[in-house]
Amino acid sequence: MTKLTIVFKALADPTRRKILELLKKKSMPAGAIAEHFKITPPSLTHHFNLLKQADLISQERQGQQIIYSLNLSVMEEMIDDYFKLFKKR
């Protein structure tokens, strides 16, 4: 699977897009993210894994918590490299 396919698959789910939007405001631990959803922690971990695979987020342990952060650069690269093809201006 190409990197682009992995990224689009990651974005093709509303839960994962909402996670990205939360992380755009600020980095936060899994538990704080979980408060915004009604799915179980294992399901959220599944989504974190796909977002990590797409390199859209990073994680860092801080004590008992795992802090997730958005990797803005991957989004930007995608816009620059792929969508520019289809952009007028």
Add this chain to the structure above:
Amino acid sequence: MTKLTIVFKALADPTRRKILELLKKKSMPAGAIAEHFKITPPSLTHHFNLLKQADLISQERQGQQIIYSLNLSVMEEMIDDYFKLFKKR
């Protein structure tokens, strides 16, 4: 399913992205598109349907052929409305 989810799902497949890239060069009938792939016509029709559902392409019959065209505006809207959120400049 939201419109954005439908569009990202449509883009999350290499065959469909290649169809879009072909149509970006010029509109063409299903058969001409098919020459670039090794999958069967019904499989291609399946991909056309998903791209149409995402409003990324349009079709128009011309005699025996169905001519497909790219809807650039949908791509542009998506870049403007969604990705701008994540874009620095």
Add this chain to the structure above:
DNA sequence: TTAATATTTAGATACTTACCTAAATATCTA
């Protein structure tokens, strides 16, 4: 109107995915 061409529809199958429950791991605190 019959045959040929272009494409889609119908239906089946193997694979993938999003979700769950139960159990495991990692860290902190008493």
Add this chain to the structure above:
DNA sequence: TAGATATTTAGGTAAGTATCTAAATATTAA
């Protein structure tokens, strides 16, 4: 070290998806 907290891993299931073959539809040409 034992217990509590935060998160992940393992394993299962129902629903979705990409593909195929066979049949149907639409159009053109003989």
